[in-house]
Amino acid sequence: MTTDTLFKPVVRTVTYGVIGCGMMGQEHLRNIALLQGTRVGTIYEPDPLMRAEAARIAPEARMVDTLDELLADDDLDCLLIASPNFRHVEQLQAVAARKALPVLVEKPLFTDPEHSRAVAEFARSYPAPVWVAMEYRYMPPVARLLEQAEAATGGIRMLTIREHRFPFLRKVGDWNRFNRYTGGTFVEKCCHFFDLMRLALKSDPVRVMAMGGQAQNHQDEAYEGHVPDIFDHGYVIVEFASGMRAMLELCMFAEGARWQEEISAVGHRGKIEALVPGPGRFWPEHLGAPPVAQVIVSPREPKGPEVHEIPVDPTLLEAGDHNGSTFYQHQRFLEVVRGERPAPEVSIEDGRWAVLMGMAAQRSMIEGRAVELSEFDA
Missing domain, CATH: 3.40.50.720 (NAD(P)-binding Rossmann-like Domain)
Known part of the structure; x- marks a missing residue:
């Protein structure tokens, strides 16, 4: 294309x-x-x-x-x-x-x-x-997974999201080194994934259990005498009102991985996966061309994974670090502005739920307990 x-x-x-x-x-x-x-x-x-x-x-x-x-x-x-x-x-x-x-x-x-x-x-x-x-909704491999998940799985029963990536980059004033400015890693970085969970499972979360912390990154840094307190890894399990469950695994000191995001949805009919590479500008030149995103459909009967490459226009890859998704998001936003689409696809309520799920994960990690989403009722 x-x-x-x-x-x-x-x-x-x-x-x-x-x-x-x-x-x-x-x-x-x-x-x-x-x-x-x-x-x-x-x-x-x-x-x-x-x-x-x-x-x-x-x-x-x-x-x-x-x-x-x-x-x-x-x-x-x-x-x-x-x-x-x-x-x-x-x-x-x-x-x-x-x-x-x-x-x-x-x-x-x-x-x-x-x-x-x-x-x-x-x-x-x-x-x-x-x-x-x-x-992340608009990354072409993720969008393909969302479109085909029902047919491939027969209804999602398990959803797993893994992100293995590079540490936080430096930003103006180093604000992204501290929970008080970011909301915490599982709010700042992972609200995307919690949004995908709600979208894919078509249900709201009720309970979060998580473990994580700061194992590797930024511990040798200091800003005006303060050491960064953002987490760099963790596991999160979310239970939804529908009875479905989803899991997130985050590691922010794994930039050597081939795939940055791996999403897996499984149901009684089979499994579908989206494999998404990280930003091409970080791919080592000596390894040749960066990997191309894939969607893999694995039916239970007849067995045999079907691998589909999902290429993204090179111009869009050059324009940002999110696999073309920023462009596609603006296309749809402009349709709202021009009156061609009745309402935003990602509402304030969607954004609010994603943040609250991240806050529940952070609280669960810190307090060592399951956290009810009702604790954050507005």
Whole structure:
């Protein structure tokens, strides 16, 4: 498939206002640039280095010094919030106080259990659509698994997600080294996977049991005298209202693995797996071309795994670290902005559940007990 075949004719140009242009914000900018009928009008990014890089990617955008200046721009059609995790709630509230525009807000939606009530109130009162950026839904191999899971399994009875990856990268101010800013690794990193669990099993979680901790990463680092406290590994088991169970295994010191994500769904009819490589820029050159994602369908009768490669357009792989998913997510978000899709596919409620599941996992690890999701009721 060529890049040209990916682009859908547009009805009108959509102008984005962008809040935050660090590593993830820049990935968004590169993908917005690939979509016809879009432009970035205004950017608010306070860090000088990140601001300069954002200006290089989106040279026609106007740079402003405050969020208020950005929100004063009457030419904006929608907003992207890609600021550090702990800023999301306050910035959503600031947007609500000024103007009601469609918003694509990065995960996690919030980082403090006390914010759950504020998020629920925001969802009830904000009149424009809000899409929570759960990119992993839109990775082509993961999307294929979700599409075919029912037929391949006859109904999922067990769901397992494994991520073996590199440690957290450095970010502005090193905010991602501390639980108080990230919400904890199993909120910051793993809310994607908890979202996939709810989506695949079509049920809400009721109970979480988990074990994990900080075994390897960042222990020799210090920032203003504080040693990072983020976890780097763990196991999480989630029980759902439907009676189904799912498991997550995370290791953040396994960047030597061929596959970064491995998702397995099993039912009475068979098994389906999605194998997803990590970012191509981290693949060692001496090993040749990076691996291509796969979906494997393994029926019980007749036995015999069916391996399907799921290639992603090279232009999309170059634009970001998420297997093309950021591009596909923006395609659908733009359909909401243009009125071609009735509502976001990933709602505030979806984003809230994903965070609460991560918080329950963190609490279970720290307190050594099963945690009921009802403990976090808004």
